[in-house]
Amino acid sequence: MSNHVSRYIFALSMGLLSAVTPALAESNSRPAALQMAQADSLTGSWRLVNMGEIGSPGVVPQANELTAEFAESRISGSGGCNRFMGGYEIPQAGTLSIGPLASTFMACEQPTANQEAQYLKALQAAQRYELDDEGQLAIFYRTDQESGVLRFAGQNAGQNVRGLW
Structure with missing residues (x-):
């Protein structure tokens, strides 16, 4: 009788394990690197400070508020x-990876129109951050x-507070 009970408990355990395994696999299916990337999140509002070649980025004219959220x-954001x-992935x-991006079609004066086109093109060519x-x-x-860098400052009060809490 105890042999029969042992087999029953074993079969029941295997059934429970097979029911739980897909849920565990799904919750851990993302690579650790992706989970780490999400922890170091980009979430928030950012104002472009400068853009251009690495080592000598140009300054963005103050009259043009270029943003990304x-x-x-x-x-x-605003160009x-x-x-x-649009969308982005880490x-x-x-x-x-950013894009594809869609935008409104207001008529823009030069040099704002060129700067906006460069900004949106650079965002869609993002490779790392x-x-x-x-x-x-x-x-x-x-x-x-070309290759270059877009540098942003946080716009939210308290954004990017680092350290242990």
Whole structure:
């Protein structure tokens, strides 16, 4: 009788284990690098401080407010004249993929229109990002013609507060 009970308990245990295993596999199916990347989140509102080649980025004219807001795999913001929106992914820690982006179609004066086109092109060519100790976001991009960096300052009070809490 105890042999029969042991088999019954074993069969019941295996049934429970097989029922729980898919849920465990699903919750851990994301690579550790992706989970780490999400912890070091881009979430929040950012104002472009400068953009250009690595080592000598140009300054963004103050009259043009170029922004980016990251929230739950969506990006939106201002290109200085038009609003834009789209998606983004962090495939692994420190890497970034943005786009495709869509934007409104207001008529923009020069040089704002050119600057906006460069900004949106650079965002869609994003390859990686870094958050520094001063709370600035750097997005590194590479297009067919150039590579460079977009540097942002956080716009939210309390954004990018680092350390242990």
